Amino acid sequence: xxxxxxxxxxEAKARAKVEEGSGNIxxxxxxxxxxxxxxxxxMIREPLKLAGNLSEKVDMNIKVSGGGKIGQAxxxxxxxxxxxxxxxxxxxxxxKFEEYDRYMLVRDSRTTEPHKPSVSSKGARKHKxxxxx
Numbered sequence: 001x002x003x004x005x006x007x008x009x010x011e012a013k014a015r016a017k018v019e020e021g022s023g024n025i026x027x028x029x030x031x032x033x034x035x036x037x038x039x040x041x042x043m044i045r046e047p048l049k050l051a052g053n054l055s056e057k058v059d060m061n062i063k064v065s066g067g068g069k070i071g072q073a074x075x076x077x078x079x080x081x082x083x084x085x086x087x088x089x090x091x092x093x094x095x096k097f098e099e100y101d102r103y104m105l106v107r108d109s110r111t112t113e114p115h116k117p118s119v120s121s122k123g124a125r126k127h128k129x130x131x132x133x
Contacts, residue, residue, distance in 0.1 A: 003086045007078030008107050012067030014075035018083035021059025027076060028063060040073045047081035047104055050096055054088055074103070081105055 007014040025032040025048075035041050048055040062079060064072045081104035085094045097104045113124035 001087075003083055005079050005082040005086060007075040007080070007082065009074040009078065009103075010067050010071040010111055012064060012071035012075040014062055014064040014072065014079040016060055016062045016076075016079035016083045018087050019059050019061075020057065023056040024059045025080075026061050037069065040069055043070075043073045044076050044080065046101075047077055047084060047097065050100060051084045051088075051093060054084055054093070058084070058087055074108075078104055078107070 001020060003018040005016045005018065007016070025044075027035075027044075032041060032044060035044075060080060060083060062076055064076055066072075067075070081097050085097065085105065094105065115124050
């Protein structure tokens, strides 16, 4: 049995394939242990710790692209949590994730605002100050 899930955050998109296995997690063909940034690995491990023994019974292959490293970490985290919930079919696990952090299962819709046309705009709303007289 194989389950495919998607996690998104800002510009980052993560696609996870969850299969029965022995607890191996690979992100872009690299094992999770090989990542240098401790904050990122802790973020990604949150749903695995909350799931308990279930995380040792599944293998996950995750492909992530776009965005920065924190956006990618949150997208991976969401894909893992969704995959674990679908794989187990357990309502208690779903409630546990929702109580801990709702954005593990639900997409956070906040993204950067598109840039507006203006004379010298470096951001979505930043304009050069103009004098009326």
